[in-house]
Amino acid sequence: xxxxxxxxxxxxxxxxxxxxxxxxxxxxxxxxxxxxxxxxxxxxxxxxxxxxxxxxxxxxxxxxxxxxxxxxxxxxxxxxxxxxxxxxxxxxxxxxxxxxxxxxxxxxxxxxxxxxxxxxxxxxxxxxxxxxxxxxxxxxxxxxxxxxxxxxxxxxxxxxxxxxxxxxxxxxxxxxxxxxxxxxxxxxxxxxxxxxxxxxxxxxxxxxxxxxxxxxxxxxxxxxxxxxxxxxxxxxxxxxxxxxxxxxxxxxxxxxxxxxxxxxxxxxxxxxxxxxxxxxxxxxxxxxxxxxxxxxxxxxxxxxxxxxxxxxxxxxxxxxxxxxxxxxxxxxxxxxxxxxxxxxxxxxxxxxxxxx
Amino acid sequence: xxxxxxxxxxxxxxxxxxxxxxxxxxxxxxxxxxxxxxxxxxxxxxxxxxxxxxxxxxxxxxxxxxxxxxxxxxxxxxxxxxxxxxxxxxxxxxxxxxxxxxxxxxxxxxxxxxxxxxxxxxxxxxxxxxxxxxxxxxxxxxxxxxxxxxxxxxxxxxxxxxxxxxxxxxxxxxxxxxxxxxxxxxxxxxxxxxxxxxxxxxxxxxxxxxxxxxxxxxxxxxxxxxxxxxxxxxxxxxxxxxxxxxxxxxxxxxxxxxxxxxxxxxxxxxxxxxxxxxxxxxxxxxxxxxxxxxxxxxxxxxxxxxxxxxxxxxxxxxxxxxxxxxxxxxxxxxxxxxxxxxxxxxxxxxxxxxxx
Numbered sequence: 258x259x260x261x262x263x264x265x266x267x268x269x270x271x272x273x274x275x276x277x278x279x280x281x282x283x284x285x286x287x288x289x290x291x292x293x294x295x296x297x298x299x300x301x302x303x304x305x306x307x308x309x310x311x312x313x314x315x316x317x318x319x320x321x322x323x324x325x326x327x328x329x330x331x332x333x334x335x336x337x338x339x340x341x342x343x344x345x346x347x348x349x350x351x352x353x354x355x356x357x358x359x360x361x362x363x364x365x366x367x368x369x370x371x372x373x374x375x376x377x378x379x380x381x382x383x384x385x386x387x388x389x390x391x392x393x394x395x396x397x398x399x400x401x402x403x404x405x406x407x408x409x410x411x412x413x414x415x416x417x418x419x420x421x422x423x424x425x426x427x428x429x430x431x432x433x434x435x436x437x438x439x440x441x442x443x444x445x446x447x448x449x450x451x452x453x454x455x456x457x458x459x460x461x462x463x464x465x466x467x468x469x470x471x472x473x474x475x476x477x478x479x480x481x482x483x484x485x486x487x488x489x490x491x492x493x494x495x496x497x498x499x500x501x502x503x504x505x506x507x508x509x510x511x512x513x514x515x516x517x518x519x520x521x522x523x524x525x526x527x528x529x530x531x532x533x534x535x536x537x538x539x540x541x542x543x544x545x546x547x548x549x550x551x552x553x554x555x556x557x558x559x560x561x562x563x564x565x566x567x568x569x570x571x572x573x574x575x576x577x578x579x580x581x582x583x584x585x586x587x588x589x590x591x592x593x594x595x596x597x598x599x600x601x602x603x604x605x606x607x608x609x610x611x612x613x
Numbered sequence: 614x615x616x617x618x619x620x621x622x623x624x625x626x627x628x629x630x631x632x633x634x635x636x637x638x639x640x641x642x643x644x645x646x647x648x649x650x651x652x653x654x655x656x657x658x659x660x661x662x663x664x665x666x667x668x669x670x671x672x673x674x675x676x677x678x679x680x681x682x683x684x685x686x687x688x689x690x691x692x693x694x695x696x697x698x699x700x701x702x703x704x705x706x707x708x709x710x711x712x713x714x715x716x717x718x719x720x721x722x723x724x725x726x727x728x729x730x731x732x733x734x735x736x737x738x739x740x741x742x743x744x745x746x747x748x749x750x751x752x753x754x755x756x757x758x759x760x761x762x763x764x765x766x767x768x769x770x771x772x773x774x775x776x777x778x779x780x781x782x783x784x785x786x787x788x789x790x791x792x793x794x795x796x797x798x799x800x801x802x803x804x805x806x807x808x809x810x811x812x813x814x815x816x817x818x819x820x821x822x823x824x825x826x827x828x829x830x831x832x833x834x835x836x837x838x839x840x841x842x843x844x845x846x847x848x849x850x851x852x853x854x855x856x857x858x859x860x861x862x863x864x865x866x867x868x869x870x871x872x873x874x875x876x877x878x879x880x881x882x883x884x885x886x887x888x889x890x891x892x893x894x895x896x897x898x899x900x901x902x903x904x905x906x907x908x909x910x911x912x913x914x915x916x917x918x919x920x921x922x923x924x925x926x927x928x929x930x931x932x933x934x935x936x937x938x939x940x941x942x943x944x945x946x947x948x949x950x951x952x953x954x955x956x957x958x959x960x961x962x963x964x965x966x967x968x969x
Contacts, residue, residue: 420943425912529828531829550831552785560786
C-alpha cells in the first residue's frame with residue numbers, strides 16, 4: 258500500500274498534534290453533486306452503484322476532486338449487512354430503504370443467512386480495495402456500518418419508521434428475542450468492519466442513526482451495549498497503525514458521558530449539542546467529530562464562515578476535533594457553499610493548533 | 614363557573630402537595646379512539662371538527678369518559694394562529710398540515726392579517742367556553758398553542774419539513790426578518806393564550822414541536838427567547854387562581870436548565886430524557902411533565918405497568934410531577950393499553966405522596 262500523505266484526520270481522532278483541524282462531511286459523496294447524479298444515472302439503481310466497485314470508487318473520489326477533504330468515506334449503504342442476511346434490500350424512489358422480509362419472530366431470526374463478510378459482502382471489500390488503490394495515499398479511507406440497533410429497526414419494521422411500533426414493541430415485550438437479534442447483528446457488524454479493515458479501511462464509523470429514538474435506559478440496553486460489543490471485537494491496528502473508531506448517535510447528546518466510555522476513539526456530535534460543553538463533558542476520553550447544522554449550508558458563504566469560526570472557538574485549542582456537519586449533507590445544497598465550508602475550516606483552524 | 618372538583622393537576626404543576634401523581638396524555642383526544650373517528654367522520658374535515666364548538670367539545674370529553682384523566686385538553690390544532698394570519702391552513706390526507714401561502718420576505722410579513730384572537734379565533738374561544746361548561750368542574754381544562762418558532766417553521770416552509778432549509782436559511786441569513794416574524798408570532802400567541810384563559814382555560818401548554826431541530830445557540834435565540842416573551846405577557850391568574858404554563862420542547866433535553874428559567878411553571882420532557890436526572894438538573898425551579906415513550910403503549914399491560922413504576926420511582930417522592938407520555942399518543946394504540954397506563958399511575962403513585 259502507498260504511504261499515507263495526509264494523516265491529519267487519523268491523528269486528530271487519536272488526539273495527537275495536528276497543524277490544522279481536519280474536515281470531511283458525512284454523505285460527502287452524494288446527490289448534491291452533479292457528477293454524482295451522472296454516475297448514478299450510469300449505474301442504474303442506488304444498489305447497483307454500491308455493488309459496482311469501479312463506480313463506487315468513482316463517487317467516493319468525486320468530492321475529493323472538488324474539495325481538499327482530509328478523509329474519504331467508502332460509498333455504500335448502512336443496510337448491506339441485513340441485505341446479506343437475506344432480507345432483500347430495495348429502494349422505492351423517494352421512499353427510503355425497504356426490505357422484502359422482516360424479522361419479528363424466533364423463526365424469522367433462525368431463517369437468516371449465516372454470513373461471512375469477506376465472501377457474502379465481497380462487493381464492499383472490492384470497493385474498499387479499489388478505492389484504497391485509487392486514493393494512492395492521498396487521504397485515509399473510512400469504512401462504516403449501521404449500528405446493531407439501527408439495522409434492527411429497519412429489519413423489524415421492514416423499512417423506515419416514524420414511531421418504531423414493531424421494533425420497540427419487540428424490545429419492550431420480547432427482550433430475549435430483541436437481544437438475540439442484536440447479538441447476531443453485533444457479531445455480523447464486527448465481522449463486516451473487520452473485513453473492511455483487512456481490505457484497507459483506515460478508520461471506521463458506526464452510524465447509530467436511530468439510537469436517539471430510544472429512552473435513556475433503552476439506549477444503553479439496546480444500542481450502546483451492542484456498539485461496545487462491536488468495538489471490542491475490532492482489530493486495534495492495521496499495517497502497524499491504530500484504526501480509530503467513531504461512534505455517531507444522532508440525538509445522543511444527552512448520553513455523551515456514557516457514549517465516551519464505549520471504547521470508540523471519537524464521538525460524533527449532531528448540531529444540537531454545544532461542542533464546548535461536550536468537550537468539557539468527555540474530557541480526555543475521546544476526540545469529537547462535528548457538528549455544524551447541515552442546514553447552515555443553505556446560508557451565505559459569509560454566514561457559513563462565521564459558523565465555522567464559532568464551532569472552532571467552541572472546541573478551543575488543541576487536537577481532538579474532526580470538523581464535520583452534524584448530520585449528512587442535505588441534497589439541494591449548492592456545491593460552492595461546501596467550498597466556503599471547507600475553506601473556512603482550512604483557513605481559520607491553524608490558530609487553534611499554533612503550539613502543535 | 615362551577616367549582617373545580619379535581620385540582621390535582623394544577624397543584625402538581627405548582628409543586629403543591631397532592632394525594633397521587635396526576636396524569637393526562639398529549640393527544641388524548643384522537644385517532645386511537647373509535648368514538649373520535651366516528652365524530653371526525655360526522656364533522657367532515659379535521660378543520661371542520663376544530664371549528665365546530667359542540668363537536669370539538671365532544672372529542673375533548675371522549676377520553677375522560679373512558680379514563681380517569683386529571684386534565685382535559687382543548688381539541689384544536691397548533692396552527693390556528695397562522696391560519697388566522699391569512700396563510701390558509703389545509704390538510705392533505707396522510708401529508709400533514711399545509712399552508713396555501715408562505716412567509717419568506719418582508720412583503721409576505723407585511724401582508725399578514727392583523728388579528729385579535731377573541732374575534733379572529735372566536736371559534737376556539739367558543740370551544741373553550743363550551744368545554745368548560747360541559748366539564749362542569751370535573752377536571753381543569755388546558756389551553757394551548759404552538760410556540761412562535763414552531764409556527765414559523767410551518768409558515769416559512771409551507772408545511773412540515775425534513776430539513777427546514779427555508780426557515781433555517783432565513784434564520785441564518787436574514788436574522789432581522791426572522792426576528793420580526795417571531796416577534797409578531799410571540800405577540801399573537803400571547804394574545805391567543807390570554808383569550809383562551811379569559812374564555813376558561815385553567816392551564817396552558819406551549820408546544821415547541823420543532824425547537825429541537827435547532828442548534829444549542831439557535832434554540833435560545835429563535836425559540837426559547839420567544840416562548841419567554843409569550844409567557845411574560847400571560848395573565849398570572851384567572852378567577853383568583855394561578856394559571857400554570859407548561860413548555861414542551863421535543864428534543865430539548867439538553868437545554869433543560871435554560872428552559873427551566875423561561876418563566877413557565879412546568880417543563881415537559883420527551884422520553885429520551887431520564888426524569889431522575891432531569892429533576893436534579895431543574896431543582897426547585899419547575900415541575901416536570903412526562904415522560905413515557907409513546908411506543909411503550911404497544912407493549913403488554915404488564916410491561917406498561919412496570920415502566921410507569923420505573924418513571925414514578927425515577928422522579929421520586931413529593932409533588933411536582935405530572936405523568937404523561939413523552940410525546941402525543943400514536944394512532945394504532947389499543948385503547949385498553951391506555952387503561953393499563955392510567956390505572957398504573959393511579960395505583961402506584963400514592964406511595965410517592967405519602968406525607969402529603
